[in-house]
Amino acid sequence: MDSCSLEIANWRNHQETLKYQFDAFYGERSTQQDIYAGSVQPILRHLLEGQNASVLAYGPTGAGKTHTMLGSPEQPGVIPRALMDLLQLTREEGAEGRPWALSVTMSYLEIYQEKVLDLLDSASGDLVIREDCRGNILIPGLTQKPITSFADFERHFLPASRNRTVGATRLNQRSSRSHAVLLVKVDQRERLAPFRQREGKLYLIDLAGSEDNRRTGNKGLRLKESGAINTSLFVLGKVVDALNQGLPRVPYRDSKLTRLLQDSLGGSAHSILIANIAPERRFYLDTVSALNFAARSKEVINRPFTNESLQLHVLAPVKLSQKELLGPSEAKRARGPEGEEIGSPEPTEAPASASQKLSPLQKLSSMDPAMLERLLSLDRLLGSQGSQGAPLLSTPRRERMVLMKTVEEKDLEIERLKMKQKELEAKVLAQEAVDPKEKENCSPTVLRPLSHRTVTVARPLKKAVVMPLQLIQEQAASPNTEIHILKNKGRKRKLESLDASEPEGKAEDCWELQISPELLAHGRQKILDLLNEGSARDLRSLQRIGPKKAQLIVGWRELHGPFSQVEDLERVEGITGKQMESFLKANILGLAAGQRCGPS
Numbered sequence: 001m002d003s004c005s006l007e008i009a010n011w012r013n014h015q016e017t018l019k020y021q022f023d024a025f026y027g028e029r030s031t032q033q034d035i036y037a038g039s040v041q042p043i044l045r046h047l048l049e050g051q052n053a054s055v056l057a058y059g060p061t062g063a064g065k066t067h068t069m070l071g072s073p074e075q076p077g078v079i080p081r082a083l084m085d086l087l088q089l090t091r092e093e094g095a096e097g098r099p100w101a102l103s104v105t106m107s108y109l110e111i112y113q114e115k116v117l118d119l120l121d122s123a124s125g126d127l128v129i130r131e132d133c134r135g136n137i138l139i140p141g142l143t144q145k146p147i148t149s150f151a152d153f154e155r156h157f158l159p160a161s162r163n164r165t166v167g168a169t170r171l172n173q174r175s176s177r178s179h180a181v182l183l184v185k186v187d188q189r190e191r192l193a194p195f196r197q198r199e200g201k202l203y204l205i206d207l208a209g210s211e212d213n214r215r216t217g218n219k220g221l222r223l224k225e226s227g228a229i230n231t232s233l234f235v236l237g238k239v240v241d242a243l244n245q246g247l248p249r250v251p252y253r254d255s256k257l258t259r260l261l262q263d264s265l266g267g268s269a270h271s272i273l274i275a276n277i278a279p280e281r282r283f284y285l286d287t288v289s290a291l292n293f294a295a296r297s298k299e300v301i302n303r304p305f306t307n308e309s310l311q312l313h314v315l316a317p318v319k320l321s322q323k324e325l326l327g328p329s330e331a332k333r334a335r336g337p338e339g340e341e342i343g344s345p346e347p348t349e350a351p352a353s354a355s356q357k358l359s360p361l362q363k364l365s366s367m368d369p370a371m372l373e374r375l376l377s378l379d380r381l382l383g384s385q386g387s388q389g390a391p392l393l394s395t396p397r398r399e400r401m402v403l404m405k406t407v408e409e410k411d412l413e414i415e416r417l418k419m420k421q422k423e424l425e426a427k428v429l430a431q432e433a434v435d436p437k438e439k440e441n442c443s444p445t446v447l448r449p450l451s452h453r454t455v456t457v458a459r460p461l462k463k464a465v466v467m468p469l470q471l472i473q474e475q476a477a478s479p480n481t482e483i484h485i486l487k488n489k490g491r492k493r494k495l496e497s498l499d500a501s502e503p504e505g506k507a508e509d510c511w512e513l514q515i516s517p518e519l520l521a522h523g524r525q526k527i528l529d530l531l532n533e534g535s536a537r538d539l540r541s542l543q544r545i546g547p548k549k550a551q552l553i554v555g556w557r558e559l560h561g562p563f564s565q566v567e568d569l570e571r572v573e574g575i576t577g578k579q580m581e582s583f584l585k586a587n588i589l590g591l592a593a594g595q596r597c598g599p600s
């Protein structure tokens with residue numbers, strides 16, 4: 001329609017059209033330069049402000065993502081153009097006499113079948129993705145090559161690109177079978193006081209294409225790859241939806257791709273999504289799906305911020321004494337045998353005079369920013385509560401550390417209690433699923449939000465264990481009866497015998513106790529058959545399986561083959577061990593209840 005919108009026929013209703021509004025729309029006549037200059041180039045300057053940026057090419061297989069990102073020698077794409085400009089910018093900004101010294105490094109990786117592989121070091125194995133205390137995503141062990149010129153970049157990038165996994169499918173002779181991620185880091189160091197440091201990260205991502213395997217003709221390995229690609233793109237969609245809906249849990253960890261992009265999706269980056277679409281009729285549904293995804297992604301609001309810190313050696317020029325830094329007792333330990341201050345050529349000044357010379361910022365600069373932030377918020381909290389005494393920030397470092405440790409421990413304890421709470425909630429819900437009548441009897445407090453409850457809400461759970469226990473109660477009524485139960489020990493299931501005189505609470509925890517071993521085995525087999533043979537729709541008939549989980553299960557099955565036991569569900573990305581257990585319990589108890597209420 002115009003440079004920001006497009007309109008396509010609505011396949012559901014031929015009288016209507018679907019209209020999409022984007023920041024930019026590039027038609028068939030657009031050139032690589034149009035896309036780069038119009039949408040990508042403007043974000044590069046943010047890297048020099050210490051902010052992150054990312055560009056993702058998304059779309060169905062064969063629609064031109066690699067062409068857009070890499071291009072050809074005649075029509076270079078986003079990656080070579082961005083690198084050329086960024087290196088030029090950093091040379092200008094980092095020139096002698098300018099306030100900041102700049103350096104650029106590059107890393108290049110692919111996510112292939114949920115493995116993170118270093119393309120600059122083909123010998124490296126699957127790398128782990130971690131998050132630091134400030135929420136930055138890191139990949140320890142990933143190669144970083146310093147680059148100062150475009151020739152440097154090409155020297156590393158071109159051979160590494162050949163390491164990328166590609167393969168022929170019916171729709172693309174050189175189809176990318178992995179998500180390729182080029183990471184370019186710009187580090188800045190201020191040449192004069194206060195010697196600030198900044199880091200800006202640029203992710204340039206060529207995503208693997210979503211694939212309809214009926215059309216790609218994928219089989220064997222291609223089908224497995226396709227399963228991994230579709231699952232991770234599905235999770236990407238889930239993340240975008242969760243961000244749009246403001247859900248408390250965004251499932252970043254459900255795939256390597258979204259985990260890696262955690263600080264670029266709804267995080268601190270300037271993000272651009274390029275949705276590649278193919279205008280041919282046979283790609284119509286792929287086009288609608290890519291446009292819908294792009295429209296949803298456009299709603300995500302990122303909040304870019306500057307990654308800035310102060311260099312530690314800044315403390316020497318301001319003559320900060322060891323005592324100021326460490327507190328009196330640690331300063332003593334840090335002194336040499338003659339009492340001279342280690343690492344300080346200047347004579348020691350009295351703490352009072354030293355501190356008078358320091359601005360508050362300089363004093364705080366010695367601290368880990370995360371800790372500083374927490375201390376500030378604690379100080380604010382104490383202030384708002386009218387607490388007496390010195391604020392935390394002016395207590396000596398050692399005491400501060402002790403206080404921080406206590407706070408951390410309390411946090412961990414709260415987290416542990418929250419987990420316990422969730423576990424109990426899951427049990428209550430499982431029980432409700434089994435016996436709706438009991439649900440009516442349950443106290444309404446069971447469904448109150450977490451914050452309104454105390455941590456000991458086990459009582460409704462106890463009350464909810466009614467129907468399936470009948471069998472046990474019958475058996476327990478006869479003295480000296482031994483009941484066989486299946487007890488969870490780690491992942492191994494062990495047959496143990498439990499004396500009927502076991503305390504009631506223990507019997508309650510072992511829900512398998514509530515049904516006969518035959519019924520249990522039958523239920524497990526029925527669920528396993530459904531997991532292996534059911535369509536996404538069939539899977540939704542299971543308790544605790546919604547449309548998204550059903551899709552994840554189908555994706556996993558495509559990738560890894562049939563489940564050998566129900567517990568394998570835990571291996572599906574996005575399904576935790578706890579969820580698997582609560583799934584097993586709800587379904588088996590549900591089946592058992594069905595059998596008991598049946599015509600027999």
Ligand SMILES: Nc1ncnc2c1ncn2[C@@H]1O[C@H](COP(=O)(O)OP(=O)(O)OP(=O)(O)O)[C@@H](O)[C@H]1O
Pocket residue numbers: 059060061062063064065066067068172174175176177207208209210276
């Ligand atoms: N705008 C374009 N101009 C010229 N050729 C193009 C254009 N877009 C794509 N192509 C060509 O179409 C073919 C498929 O494109 P490409 O490999 O970039 O698709 P893709 O979306 O990356 O696919 P996959 O997801 O399977 O990796 C390539 O041969 C590419 O050169």
